[in-house]
């Protein structure tokens with residue numbers, strides 16, 4: 001690994017000032033499960049590594065904020081998210097996604113903000129957070145701003161965070177039309193080591209709106225809504241659902257060069273996982289889970 | 290100019306250490322090269338094989354993906370800390386030997402640390418919990434079934450009595466504290 005200077009600010013103001021001052025020379029370090037690999041292979045060569053794990057505003061933890069919003073601290077690990085009773089009760093798809101990230105050792109380090117900021121198209125927590133309408137709380141030199149997660153991803157490794165901004169927390173607003181029942185599904189070559197070949201979540205509410213989000217089949221995770229009520233209707237037939245799914249998956253563009261899976265496999269699995277996640281979300285909505 | 294070294298404090302297998310480390314050195318490098326604890330193995334260096342698994346404040350981590358400076362102030366348990374100081378093996382180590390879970394032995398320090406963390410969390414793990422808890426540890430000699438059997442044996446408490454609990458018994462206190470944000474909420 002190339003030498004760098006390590007900084008461990010203990011206030012948000014110091015962290016933001018350092019990032020603003022050093023610009024592209026600085027790199028935020030959270031759990032390091034993506035960054036340390038890049039520091040070692042030389043694809044990231046920062047002069048300063050800014051460890052944000054001791055900044056109180058980014059501290060791990062899950063709490064209920066104003067108006068029923070669920071606030072997840074930036075450095076909350078996958079292990080904590082997967083085990084948290086509130087997440088398991090209200091954001092089942094997110095609990096399922098966090099539970100399949102890497103291995104125990106990875107989940108004990110990997111943070112939620114790191115998963116989003118790394119902006120891999122295969123990020124497993126992205127689809128569930130998208131169907132729950134998650135908002136990224138960012139803090140930078142010009143203060144705080146909130147970014148809808150769907151406006152956060154640009155392409156692999158690139159987000160709409162401005163230079164000098166960091167993610168403080170992820171908020172999940174309480175939905176207006178009652179609770180959203182969600183479910184996550186994915187395919188991977190080997191559990192514990194590999195990223196998803198397809199990762200997908202479905203979210204349903206009592207108003208009949210269905211949300212499907214999917215990743216690892218294009219440059220960034222995609223969120224699509226079904227306002228026809230067909231997917232949300234537990235009694236609708238597979239024949240009625242098929243064309244709705246086709247519209248929803250029209251934006252999938254898996255690369256033919258991926259080592260992980262061919263485009264035909266990914267497109268086929270997208271449809272299978274879509275049906276499975278929908279069935280689970282429907283059952284959860286009906287059960288009031 | 291990057292910093293040359295930073296002073297850190299670590300408790301390793303129960304012993305407090307003050308050392309100066311290079312910021313770009315991983316916990317694995319510092320354990321193996323500075324502290325000469327070569328039980329933890331260096332292998333894939335990308336978080337896939339688990340040969341470098343150690344416990345930091347009770348949490349199992351891949352030491353190849355943690356900078357030593359990040360562990361400043363932490364309680365670290367390595368495979369050298371499992372047996373008691375007089376060399377008597379911990380039950381999980383004895384169970385590995387008893388079940389023939391060790392072939393070439395290269396992956397075993399990491400396997401033991403994951404097994405130790407698994408049993409701390411699930412004293413009586415199901416087959417599915419064992420598979421999930423050990424998914425981050427690869428064994429090229431493919432001793433998986435023997436390793437799973439050893440975990441089952443240690444959990445059942447019928448490991449051959451080759452010694453008492455090692456220094457490992459101390460790790461985990463800090464971790465209990467880390468879990469409190471989930472307390473007091475109904476399921």
Ligand SMILES: Cc1cc2nc3c(=O)[nH]c(=O)nc-3n(C[C@H](O)[C@H](O)[C@H](O)COP(=O)(O)OP(=O)(O)OC[C@H]3O[C@@H](n4cnc5c(N)ncnc54)[C@H](O)[C@@H]3O)c2cc1C
Pocket residue numbers: 027028029030031032033034035036037052058074100101102103106109110111112113114115116117118122123124125165166167168192193194195196335336337
């Ligand atoms: C073996 C292995 C298996 C894996 N399996 C999976 C998997 O199954 N699914 C999956 O989705 N991912 C997987 N990953 C990828 C990785 O573990 C996750 O993306 C993880 O959530 C990253 O979080 P981190 O805290 O480790 O991020 P870091 O490595 O610390 O940071 C990642 C990036 O985000 C930036 N960043 C981090 N936090 C902030 C912040 N608060 N504000 C601004 N920028 C920030 C960093 O600068 C860096 O660019 C795997 C990785 C490994 C090594």
Ligand code: FES
Pocket residue numbers: 330331332333334335336337338339340341342351352353354
């Ligand atoms: S050497 Fe650390 S996981 Fe393989």
Ligand code: FES
Pocket residue numbers: 390391392393394395396397427428429430431432
């Ligand atoms: S015993 Fe040889 S790699 Fe596991």
